Structures are given as structure tokens and as C-alpha cells.
Amino acid sequence: MDLHFQFGFGMMEHCRHLVRSWGGGTVILSPRDLKRAQLVKLSDEIRDLPGGQVLVDPQFYVPRSDHFRLTAHDYWPASYETNGFFGGPGMQTLMSAVLQLNRELGCSAVILPGLMATTIDDDWLATVRATAEHAVTMNAGIPLYATVALGADSVRNSSGIQDVLAEFESLEVEGAYLLFEHTNGDYIVQDPIWLANALELAAGLRLLGKTVIVGYANHELLCLGAASVNAIASGTWMNVRAFSPDRFLAAEEDIKRKAVWYYDPASLSEYKPAFLDMAQQRGVLASMAPPASFGSTYAAPLFSGVQPSSVGFGEQEAFRHYLQCLLHQARGVRAATFDATVTNLRRTLDAAERQARQLARAGVLPGLRSFSDAFDPVRSALSSLEATRGPMLRRAWGTL
Numbered sequence: 001m002d003l004h005f006q007f008g009f010g011m012m013e014h015c016r017h018l019v020r021s022w023g024g025g026t027v028i029l030s031p032r033d034l035k036r037a038q039l040v041k042l043s044d045e046i047r048d049l050p051g052g053q054v055l056v057d058p059q060f061y062v063p064r065s066d067h068f069r070l071t072a073h074d075y076w077p078a079s080y081e082t083n084g085f086f087g088g089p090g091m092q093t094l095m096s097a098v099l100q101l102n103r104e105l106g107c108s109a110v111i112l113p114g115l116m117a118t119t120i121d122d123d124w125l126a127t128v129r130a131t132a133e134h135a136v137t138m139n140a141g142i143p144l145y146a147t148v149a150l151g152a153d154s155v156r157n158s159s160g161i162q163d164v165l166a167e168f169e170s171l172e173v174e175g176a177y178l179l180f181e182h183t184n185g186d187y188i189v190q191d192p193i194w195l196a197n198a199l200e201l202a203a204g205l206r207l208l209g210k211t212v213i214v215g216y217a218n219h220e221l222l223c224l225g226a227a228s229v230n231a232i233a234s235g236t237w238m239n240v241r242a243f244s245p246d247r248f249l250a251a252e253e254d255i256k257r258k259a260v261w262y263y264d265p266a267s268l269s270e271y272k273p274a275f276l277d278m279a280q281q282r283g284v285l286a287s288m289a290p291p292a293s294f295g296s297t298y299a300a301p302l303f304s305g306v307q308p309s310s311v312g313f314g315e316q317e318a319f320r321h322y323l324q325c326l327l328h329q330a331r332g333v334r335a336a337t338f339d340a341t342v343t344n345l346r347r348t349l350d351a352a353e354r355q356a357r358q359l360a361r362a363g364v365l366p367g368l369r370s371f372s373d374a375f376d377p378v379r380s381a382l383s384s385l386e387a388t389r390g391p392m393l394r395r396a397w398g399t400l
Contacts, residue, residue: 004233008240024051060113114147120160143174175211195381203227216243225333270369276308282362
């Protein structure tokens with residue numbers, strides 16, 4: 001499983017730096033955060049780097065959005081009427097403009113526009129179908145990925161997930177771009193049904209031969225490796241690590257300075273620098289350092305022997321450290337067989353839980369970014385995947 005960049009506010013230099021450092025990478029560009037000239041410029045810069053590729057997310061989740069930068073793009077319809085849009089000239093105009101934007105940016109595939117489903121029903125499924133059918137007739141010349149953006153209640157709708165999979169059996173698209181709104185606005189989801197259905201949808205699509213990219217992901221969705229997902233996409237701020245339709249409504253331009261967090265890959269939790277000071281005082285700081293194989297030097301000063309909160313570990317280093325670690329974790333998820341992949345994930349969860357408990361006993365606490373309440377939900381979801389898709393994934397694993 002690969003890691004893509006989910007572009008968000010202030011990420012231009014992060015993307016350039018990390019794609020260059022990694023020797024390649026895919027950036028999912030965001031019209032919400034970039035004007036057209038900026039989209040073109042950043043796309044050119046990324047594609048000029050060895051292995052650099054771009055996709056662009058039309059972010060058409062809420063057609064009546066009032067976000068001034070998003071709605072200023074050429075492809076955004078001047079007016080939107082629910083009845084008739086997807087079967088009429090509005091859809092044709094939208095698709096033509098989206099394909100033109102993809103050509104101008106040199107995208108490696110087309111992410112099709114898609115509404116967010118607050119409810120998975122026949123009307124919403126019809127919009128997915130109509131969008132795909134329009135795109136197919138336009139002969140884009142590159143793969144088409146249908147957008148499946150699900151509200152939190154829709155993710156929990158098990159029968160609705162099966163309806164989505166049934167729809168994809170006849171869609172002539174090469175892939176799916178999945179987005180899952182988190183329950184209760186949580187950063188780390190604690191709902192086993194939500195997680196199980198995310199795995200079920202992803203696995204079902206992969207078994208249909210579709211490429212699957214899951215956007216707006218954080219480290220909790222490393223478990224999607226058990227569904228043989230092709231890539232997850234993540235970024236810097238929390239709003240590009242957890243999908244929410246609110247991000248595509250009225251702009252919140254005042255970016256408040258937020259606390260810096262250090263991601264401990266061993267515990268799957270994030271900690272503020274003050275608690276790293278406590279870890280140093282209690283003699284457990286070394287256990288929080290990333291493995292040398294991850295290649296993350298961004299956090300090295302924290303482990304230099306100096307008081308961690310005094311070394312100037314800032315947002316830039318924290319973001320790059322997180323993405324560097326997540327890249328290596330994502331690429332290390334998949335094993336030679338389905339069973340080995342699930343076993344490795346369970347071992348990772350067990351080791352992370354032991355690490356988190358050891359740190360907590362030493363007074364090193366993650367607060368709001370703790371993974372502690374997610375260990376069992378992820379385990380439960382993996383067990384559900386084994387029961388529902390295990391036999392098929394075992395047989396098909398070598399071809400996925």
C-alpha cells in the first residue's frame with residue numbers, strides 16, 4: 001500500500017520536499033486551497049521531479065458550496081438544481097471542464113466529481129452512475145476513478161455498502177476514490193462497524209478489479225492494507241487526515257496556530273513536546289524514536305539528549321516526520337498473503353498497545369490524539385473482514 005499526499009493549506013513546499021526526498025510520489029491537488037494558476041504551477045513542479053505524479057480532486061461533494069476559492073474554478077456550475085443536473089447539460093459541461101483541467105495538469109488518472117452521500121439511496125447511486133457514464137463517453141485516455149464520498153451514517157450502513165458494490169459491478173471505471181466522514185467528528189474513530197464497513201467496501205472493490213485510493217486518511221487506516229487498498233492519502237493538518245464536508249463550505253481562512261504533536265509510530269499515538277520531556281525524565285524517551293529504517297531525521301533533535309521541548313521541533317518537522325513514518329508503515333503493511341498481512345497488523349496493534357501502556361505508566365500521555373480506544377475497534381474490524389471476505393481475499397491475494 002502506498003501513501004499519497006492529500007493536499008491542504010500550506011503544503012506546497014512539503015510536497016516538493018518529500019516527493020524529491022522519496023524519489024517519487026503522488027499529490028492529490030486541492031482546488032479549495034489553490035487557484036488555477038497555482039494548480040498548474042505546482043503540478044508542473046511535482047511532475048518535473050523524478051517519479052512525481054498528480055491527481056486533482058474536483059471536491060464536488062457539496063454542489064451548493066459557498067467556499068469562494070473552490071466555486072471560483074471554471075468547472076464549478078454557476079447554478080445547481082438537484083433534479084435533472086446529472087442527466088442534463090449541466091453534467092456534460094461539468095465533465096468537459098473537469099477533463100480539461102486534468103489534461104492541463106497532466107494528471108495520471110481522472111478523479112470524477114461526486115456528491116457526498118448523507119444517505120446511500122437510489123438517487124445518490126444514480127449520480128455515481130451518471131457521472132461515470134458521461135466520463136466514459138468522453139474518452140479521457142487515462143484511467144477514471146469514481147468518487148465515493150460517504151457521510152458517517154452512510155459508512156455505518158452495511159446494506160448501503162453492498163448497494164455501492166453492486167453498482168460498481170457494471171461501472172466502466174478503473175478505480176474508486178473513497179472518502180469516509182468520521183463519526184462524531186473524531187480524529188481517531190472508535191466505531192468497529194464504521195471500520196468494518198470501510199474495510200468491506202475497499203476489499204469488495206479490489207476484488208472487482210478496481211484500483212482503490214482512500215483519501216483524507218490517518219494512521220488508523222493502515223488497517224486498509226488488509227483489504228489490499230492501493231494507496232491511502234494523508235497530509236499535514238487534521239482536516240486533511242479526516243474527511244469532513246464542512247471543509248468545503250464557507251472558507252475558514254484564519255489558520256490558528258495549533259499545538260505541535262510528535263507522532264510515535266510504535267504506539268500509533270501523538271504526543272505534545274512537554275510529554276516528551278516527561279518521557280526523557282522517566283527514561284522511556286528512546287522507545288519513542290522512529291526505527292532507523294524509516295529514515296525520519298526530522299525528529300532527531302528530540303532524541304539528542306537535550307530537553308525535547310527546547311530543541312525547536314516545530315510544525316514543519318512534525319508534519320514531515322509524520323508523513324515519513326506513515327509512508328514506511330503503509331508500504332510495510334502488505335505481506336505475501338492475506339493471512340500474513342492480518343497477522344502482521346494484529347502484531348502491530350498488540351505492540352502499539354503495550355508501548356502506549358508503558359508510556360502511560362511513566363506519565364507520558366497523548367491526550368486527544370491517543371489510539372488507546374481504537375485498538376479493539378480495529379481488531380474487531382479485521383475479524384469482520386476475515387469472516388466476510390477472507391476466503392476470497394486468500395484466493396485472489398496474489399493478483400490484487
